[in-house]
Amino acid sequence: MNQIAIKMLMGDKGKYLGIVLGLTFASFVMTQQPAIFLGLMARSYSFISDTGLPDVWVMDPKVQFIDDIKPLQETQLYRVRGISGVEWAMPLYKGLLKARLSNGTFQTCNVIGLDDTTLIGGPPIMLEGSLEDLRRSDGIIVDIDGATDKLAKISDQPGAAKIPLKVGDNLELNDRRAVVVGISKVTRTFQSQPVVYTTYSRAKNYAPRERKLLSFVLVKAKPGQNLQELTRRIRDNTGLVAYTNEEFKTVTYEYFLHNTGIPINFGVSVLLGFIVGAAIAGQTFYSFTLENLKQFGVLKAMGTSNWVLLRMILLQALLVETLGYGLGVGLTALFGYAMRNTILAFKFPWQLLIFTGAGVSIICALAALISILKVIRLEPAIVFKS
Amino acid sequence: MNEDKPAVCCRNVTKIYDTGGQKVTALNGINLDIALGELMMLVGPSGCGKTTLISIIAGILDQDSGSCELFGENLLTMSSQRKLQFRAQNIGFVFQAFNLLPALNAAENVSVPLIINGVKRVTAEKKAIEVLEKVGLGARWRSLPAQLSGGQQQRVAIARALVHNPRLIVCDEPTSALDHTSGMNIMNLFKAVALQHDRALVVVTHDARIFEFADRIAEMDDGHVVQVQTNQPLVAQRH
Ligand SMILES: Nc1ncnc2c1ncn2[C@@H]1O[C@H](COP(=O)(O)OP(=O)(O)OP(=O)(O)O)[C@@H](O)[C@H]1O
Ligand SMILES: [Mg+2]
Numbered sequence: 001m002n003q004i005a006i007k008m009l010m011g012d013k014g015k016y017l018g019i020v021l022g023l024t025f026a027s028f029v030m031t032q033q034p035a036i037f038l039g040l041m042a043r044s045y046s047f048i049s050d051t052g053l054p055d056v057w058v059m060d061p062k063v064q065f066i067d068d069i070k071p072l073q074e075t076q077l078y079r080v081r082g083i084s085g086v087e088w089a090m091p092l093y094k095g096l097l098k099a100r101l102s103n104g105t106f107q108t109c110n111v112i113g114l115d116d117t118t119l120i121g122g123p124p125i126m127l128e129g130s131l132e133d134l135r136r137s138d139g140i141i142v143d144i145d146g147a148t149d150k151l152a153k154i155s156d157q158p159g160a161a162k163i164p165l166k167v168g169d170n171l172e173l174n175d176r177r178a179v180v181v182g183i184s185k186v187t188r189t190f191q192s193q194p195v196v197y198t199t200y201s202r203a204k205n206y207a208p209r210e211r212k213l214l215s216f217v218l219v220k221a222k223p224g225q226n227l228q229e230l231t232r233r234i235r236d237n238t239g240l241v242a243y244t245n246e247e248f249k250t251v252t253y254e255y256f257l258h259n260t261g262i263p264i265n266f267g268v269s270v271l272l273g274f275i276v277g278a279a280i281a282g283q284t285f286y287s288f289t290l291e292n293l294k295q296f297g298v299l300k301a302m303g304t305s306n307w308v309l310l311r312m313i314l315l316q317a318l319l320v321e322t323l324g325y326g327l328g329v330g331l332t333a334l335f336g337y338a339m340r341n342t343i344l345a346f347k348f349p350w351q352l353l354i355f356t357g358a359g360v361s362i363i364c365a366l367a368a369l370i371s372i373l374k375v376i377r378l379e380p381a382i383v384f385k386s
Numbered sequence: 387m388n389e390d391k392p393a394v395c396c397r398n399v400t401k402i403y404d405t406g407g408q409k410v411t412a413l414n415g416i417n418l419d420i421a422l423g424e425l426m427m428l429v430g431p432s433g434c435g436k437t438t439l440i441s442i443i444a445g446i447l448d449q450d451s452g453s454c455e456l457f458g459e460n461l462l463t464m465s466s467q468r469k470l471q472f473r474a475q476n477i478g479f480v481f482q483a484f485n486l487l488p489a490l491n492a493a494e495n496v497s498v499p500l501i502i503n504g505v506k507r508v509t510a511e512k513k514a515i516e517v518l519e520k521v522g523l524g525a526r527w528r529s530l531p532a533q534l535s536g537g538q539q540q541r542v543a544i545a546r547a548l549v550h551n552p553r554l555i556v557c558d559e560p561t562s563a564l565d566h567t568s569g570m571n572i573m574n575l576f577k578a579v580a581l582q583h584d585r586a587l588v589v590v591t592h593d594a595r596i597f598e599f600a601d602r603i604a605e606m607d608d609g610h611v612v613q614v615q616t617n618q619p620l621v622a623q624r625h
Contacts (some may be wrong), residue, residue, distance in 0.1 A: 001501060004487070004494070011490075298479070298487070299502070301446045302473065302474060302498065303475070379446075381446045383485060
């Protein structure tokens with residue numbers, strides 16, 4: 001009977017295609033939209049991910065997320081260094097500064113100042129030059145996306161492509177000279193401003209004169225040190241806030257979750273995808289069953305039990321579900337792959353596969369359920385009706 | 387099975403359809419016996435209850451009162467599981483609109499009753515092709531219903547009604563969807579391959595041209611059987 005069920009399903013090619021495509025669409029939207037959402041959310045804390053070396057971030061208690069800079073007094077660095085369980089503690093400057101391009105226009109850059117001696121907190125990938133090159137005078141490292149786009153030079157010929165910023169080129173940061181000594185690759189952030197790495201002391205020179213310039217203290221715990229205890233100790237001793245990497249990511253992530261319209265927007269499109277997918281697929285599946293009602297009636301009259309008919313419909317639903325789900329998820333993966341080098345945010349964790357699987361299962365279960373109810377209630381006597 | 391009992395024995399069968407308050411009495415005290423080895427035709431004007439009666443006889447519709455025994459068994463009192471099994475083993479169906487499954491080829495269609503009875507697919511299809519040969523479609527077993535003419539489809543349907551060797555075959559207007567010649571051919575074939583001493587055939591029709599194929603004709607009107615005639619020349623011819 002299973003074979004018959006499959007043949008019945010595939011016999012009507014148009015309907016079959018309609019159901020599968022409906023489910024494909026639903027699972028595509030239910031995967032692709034959350035993937036973009038997760039990608040965007042991950043961007044909110046990508047700087048924390050990129051700065052992998054330290055275990056703990058220390059900051060002003062009022063800081064709400066990674067880009068929310070509330071500078072500390074430099075003496076705080078030494079207080080943190082004095083706390084037991086701290087292997088090392090390094091300063092980090094993070095701030096938005098204006099860069100003057102060769103053509104005279106200004107571009108806001110995300111400037112990161114690293115500890116002068118250790119250069120801890122540097123970019124995850126160096127494409128040209130090395131981190132050590134920052135020790136050269138006026139040296140800065142620019143990220144590739146910034147170098148090729150926002151910091152690129154406008155060509156003299158109108159209409160020609162922009163000329164990317166290269167190693168050896170000059171910039172002006174707050175009227176001070178800066179020389180590009182390396183090109184890095186960083187994970188895209190929310191603001192998608194160019195990211196400029198330099199040393200801490202040079203960043204202080206570039207930054208406008210202020211009493212406090214220390215953005216974060218990066219802390220490495222001693223081997224075997226319990227991080228929760230360490231963060232509590234730092235808090236108690238300094239009155240500052242200390243988060244582990246994961247905690248800081250969560251704090252940042254949640255700030256964006258609660259203070260922007262992003263989750264609602266994506267929630268709505270996922271819901272719409274679910275509803276449209278359910279409507280198309282569920283409706284086609286149901287009308288497929290309705291059209292085949294006479295056939296089910298014939299089988300029933302000839303002695304097929306409701307239980308067997310139920311199994312046949314479930315099998316049909318399972319088949320279209322698997323196909324639609326596979327195609328939808330596959331399309332999403334393909335989409336993500338095609339967009340890998342673009343500005344589009346995209347993150348496809350395995351949990352999302354489960355989420356979509358559950359969504360498509362619900363659609364198919366609903367469609368199968370109403371079909372099954374219809375077939376169970378079916379009077380076999382309809383077979384004689386013409 | 388009790389051999390001297392009739393294949394079908396209806397006593398005082400009534401059926402009232404209730405469609406949203408409006409009651410239609412489709413059968414109003416039917417008494418009818420159908421013997422093994424005979425072809426009984428049910429005739430009468432449209433709406434007189436022919437289809438309703440064979441639905442009850444075939445066990446796919448329950449009467450409201452009266453009794454209808456099939457081979458001495460009362461389907462009304464059977465468990466639904468037993469009833470399904472009884473239908474699967476004992477009854478073959480032929481419909482006006484053929485009702486073949488469009489996605490299955492002729493052999494697969496014919497094998498459905500065997501598969502319902504738990505026969506393995508390969509065995510069932512082999513048997514199905516044998517029966518298709520009997521109805522003259524052995525070469526067309528791979529064809530889908532849509533690739534066959536109406537007459538050919540009805541032959542496939544007859545093969546399907548025969549394949550599991552049931553003791554009762556019910557047909558509702560088997561020739562109405564066919565032209566005259568095909569209809570006659572179908573009835574000739576049907577009598578030739580389906581009639582057996584241990585099987586009863588019930589054919590509903592209002593196609594007067596095929597009355598000659600009946601052993602007995604039960605004439606119905608307004609929910610009653612008004613008379614049962616024996617088709618003398620035919621019966622005489624056979625004895
Ligand atoms: N499912 C149903 N619900 C309500 N009324 C019905 C139903 N089926 C049949 N009837 C009514 O019962 C009566 C008998 O119908 P039935 O189909 O048995 O007649 P019939 O003799 O087969 O007619 P025809 O020659 O037109 O096929 C008719 O009045 C019909 O309208
Ligand atoms: Mg009828």
